[in-house]
Structures are given as structure tokens and as C-alpha cells.
Amino acid sequence: MSETGTGQPEPFNLILTLAMKGIISISVAWLLPCLIFGATFPDHSSPYCLASDLTVQGKGKDGQCIDYATALASRLAQAGIHGQLFFYKWYIRGTWIEGSHVFVMYHLTDGTEWIVDNEMSHPKLVPTDASPIQLVFLLSDSQPGQVEVELQEGLNRLSYF
Numbered sequence: 001m002s003e004t005g006t007g008q009p010e011p012f013n014l015i016l017t018l019a020m021k022g023i024i025s026i027s028v029a030w031l032l033p034c035l036i037f038g039a040t041f042p043d044h045s046s047p048y049c050l051a052s053d054l055t056v057q058g059k060g061k062d063g064q065c066i067d068y069a070t071a072l073a074s075r076l077a078q079a080g081i082h083g084q085l086f087f088y089k090w091y092i093r094g095t096w097i098e099g100s101h102v103f104v105m106y107h108l109t110d111g112t113e114w115i116v117d118n119e120m121s122h123p124k125l126v127p128t129d130a131s132p133i134q135l136v137f138l139l140s141d142s143q144p145g146q147v148e149v150e151l152q153e154g155l156n157r158l159s160y161f
Helices: 010-040 047-052 065-078 132-139 153-157
Strands: 082-092 098-107 113-116 147-151
Touching (some): 047 065, 047 098, 047 113, 065 082, 082 153, 098 132, 113 132, 132 147
Antiparallel strands (some): 082 147
């Protein structure tokens, strides 16, 4: 095995180079949207960045959707951005498997609406005139099938921020 001027074998340097390129690519993919939206929101309160921020309580943590939704709603409201929390229960047909979830939808001054939850890395743009049930399936990139969804209308009516 030949060595380079650094004293390391060539395959080691190749792996190190590829790893660094991967890290840089991932960093750019995460930072670029924040930089773009940062031009619009110079105080770094971009709704996109706020919703993608891994330091928001519950972000990226299984079973902590309510913690994330309330923490994000608070941060968005502090930035003057309004929206709503959507609560729902889900059931897998023909089984005893069930659960509940909450996600955040927020409105921007340009007329767009976005949804995000604790399990998504970045918010998704909401199609015009999407119904709340359509938002649930947009959130998970799935279509109605084996999962039945029940919106928690009592909570949803009270969850504006």
C-alpha cells in the first residue's frame, strides 16, 4: 500500500476526503434554506429555521410531539407568526394499534402555510385549500389506507396561536 506525503495510506486519505465531502454536503443541505430565509428574516427568526431547529424541545424525539408543538408555537408567536396546532388520533384497521399526534401549521405574510412536526427535519408547504385531514396525510407522505384518522376537533378549535 503506498503512502502519501502525510504518512497515511492512500485509501485512508480517500475515505477521509469522501467523508469530509459528505459532511460538507449535509451541512450545506441543512444550512442553505436557513441562509436563504435568513435574507428575508435578518434576525434569524425565519419560520423555516425555527421549525427546523434541533434545539427546540422535543425535535427529533419519538413521543415528544406535544412538547415540540407547544415549544415551536411559542417561538413562532414570539416572532409574530401565527398558526394552529392540529391534534388527531390514529388507528390501524383490524388491529389494536393506535396512537395520537399533534403537528404545527403556521401562516406567513406571503400567504403560504407550512406544516411541521417533531419527526420532520423541515417544514412542508401546504397546498392551497388543503383540508385538515389532507394535512395529516401530507405530514406522513402517505394516502389513506390501513390507517384511520380522527381529528380532535375540541382541541383543534382551541389551539390557535
